[in-house]
């Protein structure tokens with residue numbers, strides 16, 4: 001088995017099918033609507049410019065929704081939004097999205113085509129320690145090598161009233177069950193780690209960082225995974241296991257065990273003839 005992340009085209013394809021079949025972005029939207037205004041309510045007090053850093057911003061869909069909440073809280077204030085994103089295709093899509101979105105006149109966008117670690121190295125080399133009013137890392141911490149060091153680095157870039165927001169899969173999700181049970185037999189490599197909010201909580205507690213955790217209920221319809229030869233089902237299985245062509249390349253015994261696991265109540269619930277995988281997310285808001 002090969003890691004899915006090593007095949008970029010297939011990764012993007014399976015991520016697209018995942019978004020189509022899950023309430024991933026909807027549950028984030030609900031968080032942005034209901035909770036984010038409270039989280040950002042004092043980040044820009046007394047400032048003429050609000051500095052926002054998006055780490056792993058992807059194609060910007062969630063970023064723009066968060067930005068609209070900052071605009072609503074601080075009308076007319078200039079926003080400097082910088083994005084760290086290593087994937088050129090994602091940056092291209094982000095720029096396209098910005099170009100066709102209205103009401104962004106007071107926001108200056110800058111994209112850095114690099115990883116979080118490359119950004120840190122570049123800043124250190126340039127002896128820069130620019131501070132930020134809001135830093136967010138949405139569904140990206142799986143892809144950094146040293147997670148505690150990454151959190152520590154970005155945390156110390158926070159201004160006095162700033163917030164660091166991390167969104168990733170919840171410790172109560174089916175992901176936690178699947179990864180803890182089968183992670184060691186899946187093609188985990190140094191590009192991706194199977195972590196959940198439960199692991200992040202341990203890191204934050206041991207670093208003494210004050211934080212608040214919000215649970216975001218979400219599910220993914222994985223019914224098609226149980227239809228032999230179904231293309232979307234195969235892409236979803238790849239996404240679940242982070243393995244490229246899991247259906248065709250996994251050892252038969254492992255495949256059978258995982259297929260059985262996916263139906264169990266620890267991972268999924270069956271409703272109206274559908275198998276709904278528990279895709280709950282956590283949003284963790286960290287104080288400066």
Ligand SMILES: C[S@@+](CC[C@H](N)C(=O)[O-])C[C@H]1O[C@@H](n2cnc3c(N)ncnc32)[C@H](O)[C@@H]1O
Nearest residue numbers: 056057058086087090115116138139140143144
């Ligand atoms: C699952 S996507 C999430 C995108 C977006 N935040 C969202 O929620 O829609 C993860 C993003 O992190 C980016 N990424 C991967 N490794 C990274 C790293 N080491 N540093 C920063 N970003 C990274 C990927 O290119 C991808 O755009």
